[in-house]
Amino acid sequence: MTRRTPAKVGSPLSEVDTPALIVDLDALERNLEVMAKAVEGTGARLRPHAKSHKCPEIGRRQMALGAVGVCCQKVSEAEAMVAGGINNVLVSNQVVGKPKLDRLAELGREAWVGVCVDDAGNVDDLNVAAARARTKLTVLVEIDVGAGRCGVPPGEAAVALAKHVRASEQLRFGGLQAYQGRAQHIRDFGERRRAVEAAAILTRQTVHALAADGLSCDIVGGAGTGTYAFETATGIYNELQVGSYVFMDADYGRNLGADGGPIDDFEQSLYVYTTVMSRPAGERAYVDAGLKAFSVDCGMPTVLDLDGATLERASDEHGALILSRPDGGPKLGDKIRLIPGHCDPTVNLYDWLVGIRGDRVECLWEISARGAVL
Template sequence: MTDEELHGHLIGRQGSRRELNTPVLIVDLGALTRNIDVMAGFIAKHDVKLRPHAKTHKSPEIARRQIAAGAIGACCAKLGEAEVLAAGGITGLLITSPVVSPPAIERLAALNARTVDLSCVVDNPVNVAALGRVCDVATPLRVLIDIDPGMKRTGVASPEAAVALLAAIRAQPSLVYAGVQFYCGSIQPIADFRERAAAMEERADYLRTVIAALTEAGGAPGIVTGGGTGTHQIDPGLGVFTELQAGSYVFMDSQYLACELTGDDAGSPLETSLMIDARVISANVPGIVTIDAGIKAFATDAASPIVLSGAPAGSTYTFMGDEHGAVSWEGGRTPVLGEIVTLGTPHCDPTVNLYDTYHVVAGDTLRALWPVAARGRSR
């Protein structure tokens, strides 16, 4: 059965969150809205724009809420995500990974013809030539030079390579050079604020050398996009970025909650809005219960999920296989079969990709079902 068939009749019913089939992906609407508003307020105080990364939520509905709060569009990790968001009416899309295969380039050109303000990144002259052959001069494709910040994942590896790529782009009438991308993904989860700020400042110094080389070649970038949730408090002060790509701020998974985001003792201005509700299905072993959420319910590339509620204070979660997890249960009340245990997501992006639907709640009441529309659109 679909989530709509299982749960559609529960929308608006008081206390209906307790009636959901588990495990289930939950979004707290109030917390989500506050996070969107907090980031919008921060951006409004600085000379940057926000193009949030939709690889986090994969949802046109959430993207619309971000744009209504002032975002200029959305970033997409893959072409498939961009196709879904464009079909949902989202414009101002930036594809942040190179699009290189012949069938994907054909799709990219078609998408560029039917949406507004689409951009993609490039890091290789061969890819630039391929894009130039397929794209239409009547609707030229905007491209940004992807600069490797030291991750050795994608991006040109030197100022000289950036300048050479600029020349390759300018040789293609169907392409328009729009700027550069510089995303320091490995810096985002550094827990200590000062260490994270120092790392970004060092990388920004390198970025300045690339921008200087491009400017000397007549290619001063109109857009310098990058940054993220972990560095959003740092990036505007560097004086190089024109827009930020922060995405996880809408949900605040365990990785980012462990980061000192602001550099003071005020605590995070952002809060957990994404969680998994599971149920106790066995309680035969003293000090432990089994719940119906295992490896298939969470991303496993980070620390284990955190127990948010429904179990004694200090309870911890351990994976127990594909379908099951164990929650420590020391002291307090006796566990009851079927009761809800709520857990935080250890890494929101791949966890979201495991589910078809957001179950949007206000308190204990289901308010809406939002499709994870770009789930699995990794090509």
């Protein structure tokens, strides 16, 4: 089924049908440029994470501004990016099972493809798949540098696994994946920096231990929007896998900067555009967006365009606004922007991203990796 588009190019914003995912193109472009500038001269490269935008058009813009490639979390996401013209994709995740490994290896015939491992048996499976596809794949060993998620322990275990990769004929050892995911949303600036510095110590020790065995790391990858400046400063990370910076969200908005105020590296560019559909009582209003229009895993969206209003709860297709000034409240049909609590799973709910410049719809971009979980 063809998915209905919520807007026509050239229309005013007010005519965008709702709920819709809209992006302020000026803010998006500034975010892309700020991040590109932030890495200039640091020795680190940008490899932005496409899991945030799932949109090849944005990936191509990141590449045009100097990114060496993108990251993806799923093979199907990587396929969508390659189909959209991105020729360099790191799957910054484990890929398990023959069907996915075969697809990954096939993709390696069309583009530069890397993948992460934390298991020797999985390395063997990757090697077999690459042989079947007559291709070579680049493999990063993932180490757990404090996130407590996937990855082998830093040091010895990582060296052993890297040697196993080196011994695999169809695989190239590419370096380390050392993402400190838990650090991204530590609110306090100093605490967030210390978490990354601790990760960097473990990463550096592992890089040195690998070097002692003749294994050099072309890629030492990690970092996110909450910590990229810290990884860059360590001098050991050389690829930054930042994702959310293109859009930002309410959760990142709660991180604090060095001065104790909110971080302000990037601007909010992404909104869920909604319509007031019911005004049952003076202090309440309902918008036409609920759990199928935004993700609530990091809390409710923040309400714009309506002073002092909060989104108190959501059901599947309703969002309940509590108004601070009942009498001057919104009318039926009024359109209101929400800042999603968490951008990544919110973007994944939509087929189209509506690009807004000033007050006009400038473009409709397909979120072609929406739902790409396989």
